[in-house]
Amino acid sequence: MKYSFAPNVPVTLPVANSHENFPVRRIYCVGKNYADHIVEMGGNAKRDEPVFFTKSAQTIVKNYSKIPYPRNTTNLHYEVELVVAIGPNGIFGYSVGLDMTRRDVQKIAKSKGGPWSRAKNFPNSAVCSNITPSDQVKIQNAEIKLLKNNEIVQKSNISKLIWSINEIISYLKHDMDLKEGDLIYTGTPAGVGAVLPGDILLGQIDGLEEINVEFV
Numbered sequence: 504m505k506y507s508f509a510p511n512v513p514v515t516l517p518v519a520n521s522h523e524n525f526p527v528r529r530i531y532c533v534g535k536n537y538a539d540h541i542v543e544m545g546g547n548a549k550r551d552e553p554v555f556f557t558k559s560a561q562t563i564v565k566n567y568s569k570i571p572y573p574r575n576t577t578n579l580h581y582e583v584e585l586v587v588a589i590g591p592n593g594i595f596g597y598s599v600g601l602d603m604t605r606r607d608v609q610k611i612a613k614s615k616g617g618p619w620s621r622a623k624n625f626p627n628s629a630v631c632s633n634i635t636p637s638d639q640v641k642i643q644n645a646e647i648k649l650l651k652n653n654e655i656v657q658k659s660n661i662s663k664l665i666w667s668i669n670e671i672i673s674y675l676k677h678d679m680d681l682k683e684g685d686l687i688y689t690g691t692p693a694g695v696g697a698v699l700p701g702d703i704l705l706g707q708i709d710g711l712e713e714i715n716v717e718f719v
């Protein structure tokens with residue numbers, strides 16, 4: 504095979520407690536999956552169905568990164584989320600993720616009924632910790648938490664997901680082509696808010712390696 508130019512090197516995430524690296528294929532994201540977050544965004548938790556959107560693998564940011572504040576926004580928001588990593592035999596493992604969002608861009612897109620791509624799928628928008636293999640953790644009742652500059656800003660429990668991990672997986676299998684290498688960001692609880700240069704975000708889920716990044 505002769506390429507016109509050198510192909511991109513696959514994006515990978517380290518696997519915790521091993522020397523393996525997880526090659527990332529696609530990133531699926533679920534919106535509106537915790538009732539308290541739907542309410543804070545002005546929605547109706549009883550009526551609203553979860554929404555799905557995607558990010559490119561190239562938007563991944565690993566632990567301990569310094570992240571440049573993105574262009575074309577004055578309202579960059581954090582959303583801490585459980586990330587499910589899919590392997591050849593189902594769930595491979597879990598990570599702590601930050602679904603970074605240009606909230607001002609999303610607000611304009613929502614008002615015009617336009618796509619969310621520019622609000623969600625921009626450089627450095629998919630922050631993700633190392634992947635903990637699924638056989639090393641019990642995730643169903645794990646606490647999920649985000650600290651901004653050492654202050655807790657988001658706190659909930661994985662048991663509060665409106666659509667469970669298995670329901671999301673079966674939906675995506677039916678609707679898309681969920682395969683090994685895919686990541687699923689499962690949605691964020693209430694407490695989303697703005698990030699500024701100099702802020703440090705620390706995301707934690709019981710039993711998983713934490714995610715720690717700084718915005719510059």
Ligand code: MN
Nearest residue numbers: 582602690691
């Ligand atoms: Mn999200």
